[in-house]
Amino acid sequence: MxxxxxxxxxxxxxxxxxxxxxxxxxxxxxxxxxxxxxxxxxxxxxxxxxxxxxxxFSLAEIADHAADLRDSDDAAAALSALFAEKVAIVDARMAELAALRSELVERAGTGCPLRPDAPGTARAVADSPPKPVLPLR
Amino acid sequence: MxxxxxxxxxxxxxxxxxxxxxxxxxxxxxxxxxxxxxxxxxxxxxxxxxxxxxxxFSLAEIADHAADLRDSDDAAAALSALFAEKVAIVDARMAELAALRSELVERAGTGCPLRPDAPGTARAVADSPPKPVLPLR
DNA sequence: GTAAACCGTGGAGTGCGCTCCAAGTTCAAG
DNA sequence: CTTGAACTTGGAGCGCACTCCACGGTTTAC
Missing domain, CATH: 1.10.1660.10 (Multidrug-efflux Transporter Regulator; Chain: A; Domain 2)
Known part of the structure; x- marks a missing residue:
């Protein structure tokens, strides 16, 4: 192709x-x-x-893992190990997300604890360009 | 501070x-x-x-959301909406991860269906530097 | 009083993951 | 035989999220 x-x-x-x-x-x-x-x-x-x-996962990591597979004597075993490793990483990421999720839900219920600045103060940020300086995608 | x-x-x-x-x-x-x-x-x-x-989330997104909050008339409502939105995104990401997870587990069981190249062929990649060209972190 | 630690600005540089471009083949259709 | 699409290479450029550096002012400790 x-x-x-x-x-x-x-x-x-x-x-x-x-x-x-x-x-x-x-x-x-x-x-x-x-x-x-x-x-x-x-x-x-x-x-x-x-x-x-x-x-x-970065491209370098992915390429790295693929290279590990190629260089491995026992491809099947290496593959299993790699997958097990990735599953663990995925599990960890899922746990993080679950934590953020409940954090978000909790905060959504309880008013407004999330601010870039002290409440009621004049914000320096507002004096600089009203929109973020870097281009938004 | x-x-x-x-x-x-x-x-x-x-x-x-x-x-x-x-x-x-x-x-x-x-x-x-x-x-x-x-x-x-x-x-x-x-x-x-x-x-x-x-x-x-990119810094631009985060800044954007914070700006939305600042500009909002009803900060509490905007906050709730923002959080709900993020929770949805988080949920979607978790679903993706779960899908990858089962994909990985499944493949780990069934031999070796994952290769960058056709099996047994001389790999063009192997002729270039044995390690990935870009520096690995 | 002086040295070290801390702060400021501006600008250059870095790594990743591309995208875009120019100049030059190759190939299939009319 | 020409046209045009698809392919090649090499190199430049870009957006993001920083990091590093030089140079200079301020504060703190001795």
């Missing part, structure tokens, strides 16, 4: 895919004409990459 | 705090000598900022 098709099917830009290849996150053969030729398996792999990334 | 104390008590660097002030995330008065003077309330506020940030 060439990069355009992979791009369309994965939802990633060509540039992003080329970038991923540069950092070793996806592999590809080259056709005689020099075009990248991706295997079918690149598609689920990219999907996994995006998922892991969205959940807070 | 001056910036050094706030830094130590919050665990944030002075530079980070100054940066937050620049983008309107924290307010401060200035003492006659020009030094920043932060209210006690800056401490829990920074704590909140860090938590929200760690959970995936």
């Amino acid at each position: 060439r990069i355009g098709e992979l791009s369309e099917r994965s939802g990633l830009s060509r540039d992003a895919i080329r970038f991923y290849e540069r950092i070793g996150l996806v592999g590809s053969h080259r056709s005689p004409n020099g075009y990248r030729d991706f295997p079918e398996s690149a598609l689920p792999w990219l999907h996994y990459v995006r998922t892991a990334q969205r959940l807070g | 001056r910036i050094g104390e706030l830094s130590e008590r919050s665990g944030l660097s002075r530079d980070a705090i100054r940066f937050y002030e620049r983008i309107g995330l924290v307010g401060s008065h200035r003492s006659p000598n020009g030094y920043r003077d932060f209210p006690e309330s800056a401490l829990p506020w920074l704590h909140y900022v860090r938590t929200a940030q760690r959970l995936g």
Whole structure:
């Protein structure tokens, strides 16, 4: 599969895919004409990459883990270990979120304890540009 | 409270705090000598900022929400809405994590369906530097 | 009084994860 | 044979969230 098709099917830009290849996150053969030729398996792999990334893993971490897998004698065992590790991380993140959630719910009930500044004081912030200085996305 | 104390008590660097002030995330008065003077309330506020940030909210979003609060007629109502919104986001993220979790667990059980490349092929990646090109943190 | 610690500003630099661009192939359709 | 889409490389640039640095003023401790 060439990069355009992979791009369309994965939802990633060509540039992003080329970038991923540069950092070793996806592999590809080259056709005689020099075009990248991706295997079918690149598609689920990219999907996994995006998922892991969205959940807070850096590309470097993901690439690192993939490299661990490749270098491992016992791929199955390494894979299990990696997944177990990721599940633990995911569990920890979920716990954090649950904590924030209840914190939020609790505060939502109890008035207004959350302010960038002391109550009733003139806010220095309001004197600077009314909107945040950095561009909002 | 001056910036050094706030830094130590919050665990944030002075530079980070100054940066937050620049983008309107924290307010401060200035003492006659020009030094920043932060209210006690800056401490829990920074704590909140860090938590929200760690959970995936950008500083711009956090500042934005804080601004919404300030501009609101009915601060209590706005706060409740904001919190409800964040709880929903948190819930969505938790659901995603749960999905990834079960995906991981499932895959961990069933052999090795996760590869950057087709099995057994020479990997183009392996020809480039053996370790990922970008520095790992 | 002087040294050390602390504060200020401005500006440059960093790491990540891309995006955009220019200049040059390759290929398929008409 | 030409047109145009898709591909190649290399390099520049960007947004975010800082960090680091130089240079200078202020405060505190001895």
